[in-house]
């Protein structure tokens with residue numbers, strides 16, 4: 097998924113970051129401590145009723161209080177956190193991030209907690225897995241991608257191989273929720289998760305999970321991550337943490353979130369698996385659909401789609417026309433480079449690049465602007481090709497005939513070539529609109545609160561995955577339908593051939609049609 | 615060949631594209647109200663010559679004198695020239711996205727106030743003149759080839775040109791449409807108009823031409839009054855062409871008055 101794409105360029109990005117001095121900012125000047133968090137990891141950070149909450153969130157508040165600054169959270173995908181830190185988008189990462197040698201090459205940690213993991217199985221039925229031991233051999237184990245559990249799983253795998261037993265199948269998922277969900281759905285035989293994560297799961301999905309064996313990997317630590325060499329911030333964070341330990345605030349927060357060191361999940365496995373009745377689920381979908389976060393998310397998705405399409409079309413027309421005529425001789429090279437770059441790299445890379453790399457070069461755009469810029473430039477590259485194909489499709493005779501009537505070249509383009517090209521590209525434009533609607537979900541990686549991110553976060557609070565995603569799907573389908581109908585009306589409007597087939601085509605138009613384009 | 619009465623005089627027009635000599639030393643005079651038919655084998659440069667006349671193509675050298683004014687001179691606006699010289703293409707090239715009325719009105723509407731005045735009335739009159747008054751709201755793809763061609767003629771006439779060029783007007787028409795076209799050429803709309811017609815249709819040429827010009831290899835190799843061209847004492851090369859083009863040319867060569 098998205099994370100895998102991300103990883104392929106996080107490394108070069110980090111090298112990049114090492115060459116250019118990262119700009120430390122905000123803190124002293126603005127009196128603000130901006131932290132990034134991926135709120136899909138209860139009880140550390142998650143979204144409940146549209147609000148960011150959890151141990152880390154409270155801790156950041158308290159730390160900022162001691163430092164005499166204001167804490168400001170930016171909620172994004174886990175994979176986007178380190179690039180955002182490198183790009184100077186945030187002052188620190190506060191997302192229960194494990195210290196790992198790989199990460200320590202890129203960032204500096206201020207650890208604040210030791211955390212251990214447990215083996216989780218389905219409560220239902222018997223499991224051959226007895227704990228973090230050789231009973232894991234040959235089993236499918238779900239872990240969170242890039243988490244310490246992933247490393248533990250590979251260690252267990254090697255142990256099995258060394259003992260001559262069948263290897264583990266390690267299934268790495270983007271978030272802790274995905275890991276838990278895949279265990280519940282039977283795609284994995286067991287899962288590794290933090291002890292506290294296990295406790296949360298047992299509370300939220302009664303009768304769903306059971307822990308087996310004892311905690312392992314006690315020396316894994318989590319901490320704040322800051323840019324390397326940000327010594328002043330390191331010292332101030334450490335000082336604030338020390339003071340929170342001193343006055344008992346830290347222990348109070350641990351108790352509030354049930355993170356006491358000696359607490360163990362008390363799984364019995366006896367409780368019947370809770371099955372949500374269908375009508376209950378529908379009610380949840382309805383609630384999600386009309387909830388404020390979903391409405392805002394849907395609005396954001398629509399805004400991203402429309403803004404990027406309008407700007408992208410503009411860029412595309414310029415890029416297509418720029419290649420024509422006398423000026424084209426000089427512009428063709430740069431335009432080719434643009435098309436080559438933006439058609440040849442993943443959109444996700446372009447989004448992260450604009451948001452996290454441009455700041456290193458001195459161009460610092462807000463998240464939403466970055467998203468629209470990246471999507472528009474990407475769209476423009478495809479639009480340029482579409483516009484060009486539209487212009488090519490206008491028969492040369494049409495232009496000749498218009499010129500022969502004494503029309504000026506500008507009039508010829510405006511009244512003859514452009515309308516005919518538009519008619520040709522309209523079906524392709526429709527595809528672009530619908531594609532953009534869905535592509536816009538990628539900008540969650542830079543913390544733009546679009547529909548899919550909202551749904552993901554809503555689900556993370558209460559495990560109503562099916563319902564939250566269904567609610568998002570309803571919005572996407574509604575938008576898609578709207579755009580398809582608009583396209584249909586427009587096609588009928590501009591095309592005399594279609595105008596004469598009185599209204600019987602609209603249903604067929606909603607269905608995927610191949611050879612219908614003329 | 616006195617230039618004084620000529621509407622149009624071509625003087626030594628030459629055009630080379632790459633190494634290919636397409637027009638060579640073309641010289642021709644056209645009197646007011648005259649209909650000249652250009653005959654010649656395919657690839658002899660007939661269409662190219664027409665496109666040079668209304669500046670869709672620029673000849674390399676020579677002069678195009680229109681009422682004494684050289685259209686090839688630097689400061690002459692091609693747009694303005696094309697409003698004086700209408701052209702009907704072989705494949706008509708009606709604007710596919712516009713209905714018949716809009717096809718007629720597009721050029722006047724974009725050409726400025728002088729052309730816009732009473733353009734609607736003129737367009738409707740012309741449609742009536744070409745017998746298509748009832749097709750004003752139709753789209754090109756709803757018309758037959760002959761109808762499309764008549765719309766193309768009306769569309770060119772709306773700009774009130776002083777000279778009309780026709781490139782192979784009969785090549786895509788059935789015999790009935792050809793007869794209708796002949797009638798249109800004799801009607802008020804086109805009878806007095808100075809015209810150049812490129813065609814392969816000898817029968818058609820013999821009905822409409824005042825003069826016949828024969829082109830070959832980019833050159834004008836023969837030129838004659840219509841009656842003379844079809845008579846036994848015509849240029850030998852032209853005669854041979856006519857004989858090949860018209861298997862029953864014998865019937866023609868005997869009937870000198872057409």
Ligand SMILES: Nc1ncnc2c1ncn2[C@@H]1O[C@H](COP(=O)(O)OP(=O)(O)O)[C@@H](O)[C@H]1O
Nearest residue numbers: 631634636654655656657658659660661662663
């Ligand atoms: N743009 C062009 N480039 C090169 N050769 C051309 C071009 N247009 C026409 N020609 C050549 O010029 C010659 C005359 O073409 P054309 O005027 O269309 O002949 P005709 O109309 O008499 O059949 C042909 O040999 C054709 O191949």
Ligand SMILES: [Mg+2]
Nearest residue numbers: 660661662781
């Ligand atoms: Mg030709």
